[in-house]
Amino acid sequence: CYTCVGSTEEECNRQGSRSCPGYSDACAIIRGTSSSVMKTCSYKTFCNQAISHGYRAPEVKVHCCFTDNCNAVGGASTLVGGACYLLILLPALFFLLQI
Structure with a gap:
């Protein structure tokens, strides 16, 4: 997965990709209201939470x-995620980036 944080998708992609830990089973792209983007190794359970609680943010x-x-370029379909889950999961995602 691409693992990066940038103000644009292009800036983020320049940081490159890496092999994810064995327990990671997904790649994710997380976008906020600005053009900033975070890409990381993730989990299917995180994706499911984003689907089921997307109405919150x-x-x-x-x-x-x-x-x-697969997270090199943002896909056509996006899942809306809850900001509370994002705030809780961001430290975990950054921890994974450092492993």
Whole structure:
């Protein structure tokens, strides 16, 4: 998965991709109200939470995919994620980026 944080998708992608931990089963793209973007290794359970609780924060969008480097470019379908889940999961996602 691409693992990066940037003010644009292009800036983020320049940071590159890496192999995800074995327990990670998805790649994610997380976007806020600005053009900033975060890409990371993720989990299908996180994606499911974004689907089931998406009504809570329409300004946060999460796109998940399930193949190698599939988060290079944002997909046509996006999942709306709850900001409360994003705030809780951001430290965990940044921790994964450092592993």
